[in-house]
Amino acid sequence: MALVPVNDLLFKADKEGYAVGAFNANNMEIVQAIVEAAEQENSPVIMQASQGAIKYAGLEYITGMVTIAAKAANIPVALHLDHGTDFEQVIKCIRSGFSSVMYDGSKLPLEENIAMTNKVLEIARPINVSVEAELGKIGGTEDDVHVADKDATFTDPNEAKYFVEKTGxxxxxxxIGTAHGQYKGEPKLDFERLEKIKNLIKIPIVLHGSSGVPDEAIQKSIKLGICKVNIDTNIREVFVNEMKKVVSEKTSEIDPRKILGPAKEATVELIREKMRVFGSSNKA
Known part of the structure; x- marks a missing residue:
């Protein structure tokens, strides 16, 4: 089927009390793994590409791979730009065929973030492309986006209400306490803050930096209003670790398919497990 807007998936998830997984698609094998997992779990799925992935693989390749995978799939698939900090990059993704984009103006002053988000919405809404925004600074590093621990700030509930009112x-x-990349310890999520925000804004809320967050914490956050959970680091870990295992056990192997194939299969199992945690299995 054709790519679907993320809004179509999140509004249903919000109503029914589960979350849709958003998995970063960095190469062909990972794209295949994401779709295979979603098919096996009968789950809706969001494939997303960061600015770093686009720089690595090329915008046309990313769009082409995910579009082909979606057309062959029997479950709804969305293609989303993750952490689009550059307005021109956001527009390029919309023109390329992305069904959803994130404009990340979290490092900007509040009013400037609102103005730029509205600029993206003005272009995206008439053509049914979903838009995600960010408020508050999530620590850690994801490709080109880096926020030092000292600069990370939690989202203010009243600012969130104001932001949504001014942008729609x-x-x-x-x-609320997550971070991009690998955690050095167990993250502590501010569930009270999440609950306050959800009571004020009444729209789907997104949790970034979810790799390494305990399943119980993820599930509690979903009960309190999280409808989209982003996973990237866990995929990288499983994929690369399986490649290393194959190479170490079969030192003379020179066929990339026999190295990348097992990595893809390990990734399928990881993503299936995440979908079950998120409650999206059999929600397609």
Whole structure:
């Protein structure tokens, strides 16, 4: 089937009390793994590409791979730009065929973030492309986006209410204690803050930096209003570790398919497990 807007998936998830997984698609094998997992779990799925992935693989390749995978799939698939900090990059993704984009103006002053988000919405809404925004600074590093621990700030509930009122944004990424990349310890999520924000804004809320967050914490956050959960680092870990295992056990192997194939299969199992945690299995 054709790519679907993320809004179509999140509004249903919000109503029914589960979350849709958003998995970063960095190469062909990972794209295949994401779709295979979603098919096996009968789950809706969001494939997303960061600015770093686009720089690595090329915008046309990313769009082409995901579009082909979606057309062959029997479950709804969305293609989303993850952390689009550059307005021109956001527009290029919309023109390329992305069904959803994130404009990340979290490092900007509040009013400037609102103005730029509205600029993106003005272009995206008439052509049914979903838009995600971010308020609060999520620590850590994801490709080209880096926020030092000292600069990370939690989302203010009243600012979130004001932001949504001034933009009418359809989904909002918030900062409640998660971080991008690998955690050095167990993250502590501010569930009270999440609950306050959800009571004030009444729209789907997005949790970034979810790799390494305990399943119980993820499930509690979903009960409190999280409808989209982003996973990237866990995929990288499983994919690369399986490649290393194959190479170490079969030192003379020179066929990339026999190295990348097992990595893809390990990734399928990881993503299936995440979908079950998110409650999206059999929700397609």
């Amino acid at each position: 944004i359809e989904s909002l990424a918030i900062a």
